[in-house]
Amino acid sequence: MLAALTGLGLSTAAGLNAYIPLLVVGLLANFTDYVRLPQEFAWLSNGWVLGIIGVLLLAEIVLDKVPVVDSVNDMIQTVVRPASGGVVFSATEAAARLDGSSWMSHNPWVGWALGIGIALAVHVMKTTARPVVNATTAGVGAPVVSTMEDAGSLGMSLIAIFLPLLVVIAVAALALFAWWALRKVRRRRALRRSPA
Numbered sequence: 001m002l003a004a005l006t007g008l009g010l011s012t013a014a015g016l017n018a019y020i021p022l023l024v025v026g027l028l029a030n031f032t033d034y035v036r037l038p039q040e041f042a043w044l045s046n047g048w049v050l051g052i053i054g055v056l057l058l059a060e061i062v063l064d065k066v067p068v069v070d071s072v073n074d075m076i077q078t079v080v081r082p083a084s085g086g087v088v089f090s091a092t093e094a095a096a097r098l099d100g101s102s103w104m105s106h107n108p109w110v111g112w113a114l115g116i117g118i119a120l121a122v123h124v125m126k127t128t129a130r131p132v133v134n135a136t137t138a139g140v141g142a143p144v145v146s147t148m149e150d151a152g153s154l155g156m157s158l159i160a161i162f163l164p165l166l167v168v169i170a171v172a173a174l175a176l177f178a179w180w181a182l183r184k185v186r187r188r189r190a191l192r193r194s195p196a
Contacts, residue, residue: 002164007092009160009167011085011115012174015122017064017153018077018084019057024157025088026050034161041091064146067139074127078120085119086112125178132185 013021022044028035029045043049063073090111126149133141152174159166 003092005164005167006160007089007111007115008118008171009156009164010088010092011118012122012167012171013153013156013160014085014088014115015081015119016126016149016156017057017060018081018119019053019060020150020153021088021157021160022084023050023053023057024154024161025091026053028161037091041087044087044091061146061150064149065143067134067142070134070142070146071127071131074123074130078123078127081123082116082120085117086115089115089118122174129178129181129185136185136188 010021010025025035025037026044026046027050029037030047030050037044060073060077064070090108092111130142130145133145156167156170156174159170
């Protein structure tokens with residue numbers, strides 16, 4: 001169960017930023033005993049892979065702060081973020097197989113499907129909200145929201161690994177925040193469209 005919560009948290013984080021959970025998992029697997037990757041995911045802790053992920057993360061951080069460019073980046077990330085979610089969820093479930101879960105060893109596609117689905121849902125929510133934020137703040141909100149998303153991705157990744165029981169609370173808080181933000185945006189739109 002803890003592995004599933006870790007996978008849920010990491011794939012949620014991947015929906016916000018594809019590279020942060022990959023980098024966190026890879027670095028922790030490489031330098032600590034907190035994350036033990038099975039053989040089929042050992043590539044994730046390779047120094048070259050971590051370097052490439054780091055460069056892609058820096059590019060993502062910069063591009064996601066620029067209005068309009070962030071929307072183009074989000075279109076590209078429609079493939080990358082769900083794939084990242086599938087990798088981190090599967091690596092976590094694969095780690096659970098090492099602990100003796102026979103069901104997951106016979107159904108490895110489940111971890112991939114769950115990770116892809118969760119990351120895609122979070123990504124769609126982010127991609128839908130970002131143009132609205134840019135339009136309602138004349139682009140000023142893009143770097144602020146992007147920084148919050150990056151911090152959320154890092155925080156969720158660390159919670160998923162070190163305190164997986166808190167993942168449920170963190171995901172619920174994220175969903176509540178998204179619901180509140182969406183309602184606020186809809187109200188603003190309704191006020192702008194209504195006759196003065």
